[in-house]
Amino acid sequence: MGSEESSLLTVTVDSRRDAERRATGAANEAPETIDRFVVLDVLGSGAMGIVYAAWDPQLDRRVALKVVRPGKGGGDAESRLVREAQGMARLSHPNVVSVFDVGAHAGGVWIAMEFVAGETLHARIGEGGLDWRERLELYRQAGEGLCAAHEAGLVHRDFKPENVLIGAQGRVRVADFGLVRPSDQGAETLPDPIRGDELLAHARVSESGERDPEFGALQTMAASTRSLGLASGSGMSARLTMDEAWLGTPRFMSPEQFQRMPADARSDQFSFCVALYHALYEEWPFQAEGGGFFELAAAVTLGSAPTLPSHTAIPPQIGAALLRGLAREPEDRFPDMRALLDALELAPPQRRRWPWLLASLGGAMAAAALTAWVVGSPAPEPVDPCSRGEAEVARSWGEAQRAQLAARFEGLDIGFGASSLEAIDEGVRAWSQDWAGAYRETCETRHEQSDLRYDMRMNCLAEQRAEVDGLIALFSMADEDLVRDAPDLVSELPAADACETLEGRRAVEPPRADQLDVVHEVRGRLARVRARLAAAELDGLDTELELLGAEVEVADYEPLLAELDYLRGVHAMKTKDVSTAQDWLLAAHGRALALGQDRLAMTAARDLVLEDGAVPGDEGQELARRWHAVTAALERRIDGGPEDEVERRYAYGRAMLRQMRFEPARGELSRAAELAAEVHGPHSLVTARIEVALGTAYGEGGKYEPGEQILARAIDTYERRLGPDHPLLIGPLLSRTTLHTGAGQLDAALADAKRAQRIDAASYTDGGPRAENILHHLALVHDLRGDYERAAANFEAMLARRGELQRPSSVNGMTLANSLCFSLYKLDRLDEAEAVCARSLELAPEVLGDGHPITAIVLNNLALIARARGDFEAGLELDRKALGYVEDRLGADHFYIAYSLVGVAEGLLGLGRADEAVPVLERAWQLRQEQRDPGEQGEVECLLGQALIDSGQDRERGRALEREAAVKLRAAGPNWNSHAEACDARVAGH
Incomplete structure (x- = not known):
């Protein structure tokens, strides 16, 4: 036995x-x-x-x-x-x-x-049922x-x-290193080598023994075997230890082991090839006549070289590799096991290592660490296998890849290619360093973690590297848009330390052995799709996702389906198909949660904060709040890191900003920015991106000074990292344009908008993807500066370009239509203005939901038109309805309320009800004090002065307010000229 x-x-x-x-x-x-x-x-x-x-x-x-x-x-x-x-x-x-x-x-x-x-x-091979590929794969591990x-x-x-x-999970492990020794230490003192004639002589003597019925091993007499160092009762499959002279198990021993010569790595190679030959061809490479030990020794050391069976389905290159590994002379074998494994590889070399990890998109993930407590004399300094992480990432990014991208970017003839390339290089190098460090830490703590945790961490690292490889491959084929976005993309590379928090993956069943290849192939495709989605390379991606769906069904491994559902949801997000995105993300979340893929479930929930949070009104706010809570709970369950908290708070802050809930938006985004500065650095693009959203939340909430400071800091970071003319600056510049506009700083707003336009023109031949947005901001500034004709023409052209001139169907379309309505009103084209605003009001519930603040602004504009026609009752009704919307949605102290309050007061004054207008205007005046816009302050002060005088409540204060208002309105710019003239007339009439 x-x-x-x-x-x-x-x-x-x-x-x-x-x-x-x-x-x-x-x-x-x-x-x-x-x-x-x-x-x-x-x-x-x-x-x-x-x-x-x-x-x-x-x-x-x-x-x-x-x-x-x-x-x-x-x-x-x-x-x-x-x-x-x-x-x-x-x-x-x-x-x-x-x-x-x-x-x-x-x-x-x-x-x-x-x-x-x-x-x-x-035992596994002996059970049968494995084809030759599966047997080869087990041996390859x-x-x-x-x-x-x-x-x-x-x-x-x-x-x-x-x-x-x-x-139990299918991973192969080599065991029983009882005969192991350092490869450069000499062999133990052994008897002299056996000559061939001695082997033959002993073979003749051994014929008197009896055979082991199971192994065909010769049971020799104790007296005979002891003289040769062979223990009594052993067989050809029994191991011979050092004190028995031969080292190894006869059936698998190399010629040098039979000859009691020092064994090295090539001896292991020989034994491996004997075992694999038998597993594949179901016969032994060396046939020993009589089946005894010495017959076998003679066949291995003196007999003919082995040959391959004549009829076999196994590829000839596999057999050729085995025959070389079975060469009698060690120098005729492969130089090392790696060369042998390469020769046995039927697929590209990247798939040869660690099939257990390759099932989840791994590269070669070897890991071997020296252990400090090893007893005995010091061994020679080995190659450090934990350094392989550095080698892996070096293959992903280095001078060759940088040169390839440089050539590609130069060929595009764009002005920002060099700065994007520098950002890519810096970002990928930093990521590579972190990834290699995480690899080494995982490798060196192998003994301190369970097999499952170790496998999951290496698996996670392998998935990350595959995703980064896919993104780098896309950069090598980049167009102008992708080169522009590249710095942002490399700032969002997966955090290597996320692989330390894998508690949520414990319940995920690994693929079966017969699923490994197809799971590996599908996950490779999924990684490439993830990279394309990150880069917004969407052409043909819907078709690829459909094909992947069929492949996932064939794979019959449910975790792949959760991953595919999630990517379908992200694709719908990228194509602005909100309802489809919601459906797929919800499906991915539920499936991932059921399967124990908690990180995937958390990521899907975080995306649903934004997608479900886009539902108009209170429903969207409540959905965003709930998904935020779910994300936080899953983050806690997987022991998520600060990067996870940054992304969660950033998502919830953006959702609240969309809902115009500025106070909670500022709270979440402020904390996200603080954490990002700690994790990524205060001048990282991640931090700057969050600061742009935070500055916007301050500005749109009427807090212009802190918003301006935050946006200035973000713009400074973009300039430091990318230079003054990179197109990624356009977004932050337009955000600051909006803030300056709200603050009444029209010259500063125009300067930022024109700078954005110059960067766009220098970066793109025919105008970039933000060209329309730039025109929109310029139109708003023109409008506020009194150039209503140019503003109206720009708004109309943008609506036509979007296909929303006759029927606005998006939030942006509704905003543009409202701006067009207001410009037409100021041009005294009242019928056209009313038609545009009335159409927007009709569509508002469908597009915006009930009671949206934009709907309130549409009502305010319709009230302006009614008052311009002398219909103060109709105007008052419209403004009061708008006031109810903004109070319900934004609260009693939101600065937007001032617009409706001013409208209500103008209606009351027009109807001769000045005493009712006073408290309304006092409230509006308090709200406007927080704003720095002199026009908006002057408007309220002039009206309040009129109400105080006309009602007889406080004429002295009223006159003082009118005088102060006239000064502010004259300083506010062309957009306030008509208001300034009216207020001047009242002051002169005193």
């Missing part, structure tokens, strides 16, 4: 071992504790040791505890176990069984190892474990399928 010790780490104990254990009484010998470990069960026993299932209270996990059997082996056994601990503890790799600790016990040595619930590779050992300077020397474990 096969070596008992070679199977000691197999946790799934088969019936034969149970029988052996009962026969030897091993189960009754188990102590309650060993050192700090609580013994749970006996897993297996051998001639020199026994393995227990135990609980480690220090690591808070179940372990496999291997100890020397008391009274057996003495010092040799102890030194051997120490050597095993040295070898395995130095390896930290997903395809190697981990060693956690080593210590002394009752004169012996114990080793605490990873507890692997599963079966051996030998085992090969990765050997490769990691070799890179760490270690040789296994007893590789065989019985020493390879497959965990």
Whole structure:
């Protein structure tokens, strides 16, 4: 039967071992504790040791505890176990069984190892049902474990399928490094090499033995075998240890091991190829006539080179690779295991490593760390496998990729290509450094985390790198718009430390072994779609998503469906299809929550803050509030980092800003900006982007001074990072244009709008995507400066360009229509103005929802038109309705209320009810004091003075207010000329 010790780490104990254990009484010998470990069960026993299932209270996990059997082996056994601990503890790799600790016990040595619930590779292959590709894939994972050992300077020397474990989740691990030694240390003192004639002679002597019916191994007489160092009772699949002269298991031993020469990594390569040859072709590469040990030794060391079966479906390049690995002379084999694994690869090299992680979009993710407590003499300094993270990201971004992007950007003949490239380089390099650091930290703490957590973290890092690779690939094909947006995109690269907070992924079932390839392929496609969505490269993306849907169905792995649903939702967001976005995001959230994909569920909920928050009115506000609460709860459940809080608060603040709830918007955005400055730096583009929204929230809420300061800080950051002429400055400049306009600073507003227009003209041949927005801002400024004809023409042209001239169908369209209405009113084209505003009012419930503040402004404009025609009653009714809308929506103290209050007061004054107008205007006057616009202040003061005089309540104060108002209105600019003239006339009449 096969070596008992070679199977000691197999946790799934088969019936034969149970029988052996009962026969030897091993189960009754188990102590309650060993050192700090609580013994749970006996897993297996051998001639020199026994393995227990135990609980480690220090690591808070179940372990496999291997100890020397008391009274057996003495010092040799102890030194051997120490050597095993040295070898395995130095390896930290997903395809190697981990060693956690080593210590002394009752004169012996114990080793605490990873507890692997599963079966051996030998048993898995023996069950049948696997095609050759699946068998090759299992061995390829085992090969990765050997490769990691070799890179760490270690040789296994007893590789065989019985020493390879497959965990319950399908991950393959190489185990039982009992014969391992540093690769550059000399071999232990061994008997002289066996000459060929001696082997043949011993083969003749051995014919008197009997065969093991299961393994075909020769059972020789004790006297004969001891002279050769072969233990009595062993077979061709039994291991020969050092004190038995040969090192290894005969069926898998290399020629140099049979000859008792030093074994190296190429010896492991030979053993690996023997095992894989048998797994693929179901026959042994070396046929030993008679089936005995010495016949096998002669066949391996002296016989003919192996050949391949004549009829097989296995590709010839696979067979050729195996034959090279089975070469008699080590120098004729592959130079190392990596070269062999490459030769066995049927797919591109990027897919060869860590199939368990590749199932979730991984690159090569090897990890092996030196462990400080390793006992024994110091080993040679190995290659640091934890440095592979640096190598991985270096392949993603370096001088070659930068040069490729530089050539692409120069070919576009745009003025901002160089500054965008600098931002890309800076952003990706910073991300690469963080990612490599997270990789190293994960690698070096391999022993401090469970297998599942380790796999999830490496999986997460692999997904992130794939997404970044996809974005870099898009940059290499970028158009003008993508080059413009590139600095923002690289400022939003996935945070590597998010992979440390993976509690929400614990419940996610990994793909089955037969799903690995298709899951890997689909996730690769999903990563490319994510990159395209981030870059707003939407052409043909709907078709690609449909095709992906069919592939996800074939994959039959539900977590992929949640990921696809989410990307469909993001695509709908990008195409402004709000209802479709809401449906897909809700589906993704629910499915992800059910499957344990808590981070995905959180991300979908965060997007729903904005999408459901876009629903007009109180319903949208309540939906945004609820989704914000859900996002916060999931953020807490996954132990999210500050980056998650930044994004959550930014989303909720923007939702409140859309709803014109300026106070909660300012609160959320202020906290988001503070956190962003701490996490990303005060002069990062992430911080600046949030500050633009925050400054807007202050400005639209009538708090112009703090808003202007915040926007100035954001614009300064963009200029520092990208230069003074980058098109990403256009958005912040237009935000400040709006703020200056509200504050009555029309010259400053015009300067910012014209600067934005100059940047746009210099950046794009035919005008960029913000050209219309720039025209809108210029039109507003022209209107306020009294150039109503130009303003009206611009508003009308923009509506026509949007296809909303006859029927506004969006918030922006309604805003433009309202602006056109007001410009026409000021041109005294009252019928045209009324038609535009009446159409907007009719559509407002459908487009804006009930009681929206924009609807209130439409009502105010219609009241202006009514008063211009002398219909003060109709105007008063319209203004009172508008006042109710803004009070209900914005609260009693919002500065927007002043517009409706002024309208109500003008109606009352027109009707001769000055005494009723006084309290209305007093309230409006208080609200206007917080604004710096002299025109708006002067308007209220002149009207209040008139009401105080006409009602007889306080003529002296009334005259003083009128005089002060006239000064302010004359200083307010052309837009207030008519008001200034009317107020001057009243002052002169005193």
